[in-house]
Amino acid sequence: MTAWRPAGAHYPVAVVGGGQAGLSVSHCLRERGIEHIVLERNRVGHEWRERRWDSFCLVTPNWQCRLPGFPYRGDDPDGFMVRDEIVRYLEDYVAFFRPPLVEGVAVTGLRRSADGVFELTTGEGEFTADQVVVATGPYHTPSVPRMAERLPAGVEQIHSSRYRSPGQLPDGGVLVVGTGQSGCQIAEDLHLAGRQVHLAVGSAPRVARFYRGRDCVAWLDDMGHYARGIDEFDDAAAVRMRVNHYVTGRDGGRDIDLRAFARDGMRLYGRLTGIDGTRLEFADDLKTNLDRADAVAESIKDSIDAHIAARGVQAPDEPRYTPVWEPSEQAAPLDLETSGITSVVWSTGFTRDHRWVETPAFDGRGYPMHWRGVTSTPGLYFLGLPWQYSWGSGRFEAVGRDAEFLADHIEASRRLADVCGTLTGAPSELAAALPIG
Numbered sequence: 001m002t003a004w005r006p007a008g009a010h011y012p013v014a015v016v017g018g019g020q021a022g023l024s025v026s027h028c029l030r031e032r033g034i035e036h037i038v039l040e041r042n043r044v045g046h047e048w049r050e051r052r053w054d055s056f057c058l059v060t061p062n063w064q065c066r067l068p069g070f071p072y073r074g075d076d077p078d079g080f081m082v083r084d085e086i087v088r089y090l091e092d093y094v095a096f097f098r099p100p101l102v103e104g105v106a107v108t109g110l111r112r113s114a115d116g117v118f119e120l121t122t123g124e125g126e127f128t129a130d131q132v133v134v135a136t137g138p139y140h141t142p143s144v145p146r147m148a149e150r151l152p153a154g155v156e157q158i159h160s161s162r163y164r165s166p167g168q169l170p171d172g173g174v175l176v177v178g179t180g181q182s183g184c185q186i187a188e189d190l191h192l193a194g195r196q197v198h199l200a201v202g203s204a205p206r207v208a209r210f211y212r213g214r215d216c217v218a219w220l221d222d223m224g225h226y227a228r229g230i231d232e233f234d235d236a237a238a239v240r241m242r243v244n245h246y247v248t249g250r251d252g253g254r255d256i257d258l259r260a261f262a263r264d265g266m267r268l269y270g271r272l273t274g275i276d277g278t279r280l281e282f283a284d285d286l287k288t289n290l291d292r293a294d295a296v297a298e299s300i301k302d303s304i305d306a307h308i309a310a311r312g313v314q315a316p317d318e319p320r321y322t323p324v325w326e327p328s329e330q331a332a333p334l335d336l337e338t339s340g341i342t343s344v345v346w347s348t349g350f351t352r353d354h355r356w357v358e359t360p361a362f363d364g365r366g367y368p369m370h371w372r373g374v375t376s377t378p379g380l381y382f383l384g385l386p387w388q389y390s391w392g393s394g395r396f397e398a399v400g401r402d403a404e405f406l407a408d409h410i411e412a413s414r415r416l417a418d419v420c421g422t423l424t425g426a427p428s429e430l431a432a433a434l435p436i437g
Helices: 020-031 046-050 083-097 146-150 181-192 216-222 236-240 258-263 286-311 399-424
Strands: 010-016 036-040 101-103 107-112 118-122 125-134 156-159 173-177 197-200 267-269 272-276 279-282 341-346 380-382
Touching: 010 020, 010 118, 020 036, 020 083, 020 399, 046 083, 125 399, 146 272, 173 181, 181 197, 181 258, 197 258, 216 286, 258 267, 258 286, 267 286, 380 399
Parallel strands: 010 036, 010 125, 036 101, 125 380, 156 341, 173 197, 173 341, 197 267
Antiparallel strands: 107 118, 118 125, 272 279
């Protein structure tokens, strides 16, 4: 912990957020000799420690954990770190380079004064900075649809961020709403524990864990998939909003096959569309959603096949996926009482909350307007956003590359400030806010 007294303090750079993004840019700034402060609302690893369930593990292999100067050094590079190992990895990173980190301090306000200096408000006072990196990620407020208010009072409801284990839920069936990565893995966790799971299936795609002798992630990495920049896509805005493919790293990694779950007793439905007392209604899109998820997984295999053929790579042949279950009926209402459902897990994502950032740096949807994290507000940056530049931007895989880019930009801005100050006599803190590039 860094000794810190905010009243009247000024820093060349302030980093808001002490997760993998904030720590990464701190390391890069430290390498460049740039003084800065990192403020973390809670403590390092909080999101992993407090918003993940007991059996949680990464869906990307350990070798993709490569924070700046601190790649994975364990003895299981092809494995998948579980929750406590992820927390330890971040704590070890802090011990490795000892960033100027202040834990337990929330930044509640950020504004830019008329002279170009940023003013930051915290629960312990105010301070200023020439430049600011917002590294708080995109997952701020759990999102639960308003229809949840219509569920009977006796039904236990939790958001996926509060789910820990099957044992925390009352006896009886469990409805999981949403099939992104969290929803599918929580449904699997409950299913493996012997609970009767009802799953409202959305439009998220899936990917095979292994194909032709390797993890699909390894194939895609060889193919340059994870280094592909957002500027290479014609539909960049849509790419940024895509839902992640569902798969799991549990027990060494495997597919999440919802059809196999259904074959083995899980009840699948389409999207949840309405609640009227104990009556639940679903869209008639279950077959469509399952077919589309399978089609995406198979298209990824197509691209791997093409890569293998083009490069002459020696790889074993593998039969393609054959569906093991098909929906047999159209969507029908479900009654909570007759089905024995006593709890609902809302795996419906999060919303961003940047209301504390009082600068015109957002579009009409509240998304930061930026290029690789550099905003139109001189001196203000974002880091750790999904698809900030590449697939891995919000992950351990590539957040370090984005941090390097921003640190270079910050360093160039400071050099320009020094030149401008020398030539014009302007205060360096004002010149440091000049845009670069």
